[in-house]
Amino acid sequence: MERVYRQRDTDPTEVLASGHRAWLLAKVDNLSATILECNEETKLPRDIHEEEEFVYVLSGQVAYNDGRIALAGEGVYNLPKEPHPGKYVGKLLSVKVYPVPNTVTPKVEVMKKVIRIEDLKTLTDPLNATTRRIWLMTDNVSVCMNESRPGSRFVDPGHPEKEIIYVIQGQLEYDNGRIVRDGEAIVNLANVPHPGRRGGTKTIRTLEIKSPCSSRLLQMIKETI
Numbered sequence: 001m002e003r004v005y006r007q008r009d010t011d012p013t014e015v016l017a018s019g020h021r022a023w024l025l026a027k028v029d030n031l032s033a034t035i036l037e038c039n040e041e042t043k044l045p046r047d048i049h050e051e052e053e054f055v056y057v058l059s060g061q062v063a064y065n066d067g068r069i070a071l072a073g074e075g076v077y078n079l080p081k082e083p084h085p086g087k088y089v090g091k092l093l094s095v096k097v098y099p100v101p102n103t104v105t106p107k108v109e110v111m112k113k114v115i116r117i118e119d120l121k122t123l124t125d126p127l128n129a130t131t132r133r134i135w136l137m138t139d140n141v142s143v144c145m146n147e148s149r150p151g152s153r154f155v156d157p158g159h160p161e162k163e164i165i166y167v168i169q170g171q172l173e174y175d176n177g178r179i180v181r182d183g184e185a186i187v188n189l190a191n192v193p194h195p196g197r198r199g200g201t202k203t204i205r206t207l208e209i210k211s212p213c214s215s216r217l218l219q220m221i222k223e224t225i
Contacts, residue, residue, distance in 0.1 A: 001192060004178050007035055018042035026185040030098040030160045031141070031211040033185055037091045044148040045087040050074060051096035052105075053078040054136050054143050056207065058168075068114050071207060075115040075135055075143075093166060097211045103139035112198075117145075124222050128154045134217060135207075142214040148204045153197045161210040163188040164221015168205030173197050 005026040014022040020038040022045070044062070055062060056075045063069045064086035070076050078084045080099060099105060120133040129152040135143040161178065165172070167188050172180040174196035180186050188194045198204040
């Protein structure tokens, strides 16, 4: 939790002749975030795996053989052990989580659609001065986009889930000294407080990735019913 994870600080974990490169940006236990990048359209290097996967398109597009085409700012979900061949160009964030025992795997229908921001359930979190947009919730993982104003503080006394935060835009300044900017990530461990503030001048937009599914989001949804 003392470290900021930057793509430029590490060598690619995978380099292919097609021009595809992959960086393991951050990992904690069964949860990981990987950057995939290629300047020309190329086949996805992995079309079947043991993990649940959420793919967020940072730039370019990803096109699967099943007809799904996700553009920049859109996402898709891929099930464990379900083939999903396709091609991509640009830059992707791939979030993977190994399922834990006694959890329910979503039905294959969830792989048939592209996830777009206009279709997301949106919640207001006044405690943290944040708008939360829910991209994905399964037993094993939740992905939420948080949007906040610069200068505001966030109060985080800790949560039972392990967490990766990826900054799409803006700057987070944690009280323990970590400063996280565009394209960077951090890891927060379960039950460890990590308060801070939002810096810079732009709207802060982050992806909050938790495993198992965020208990805070579940509670907020319950309160809206």
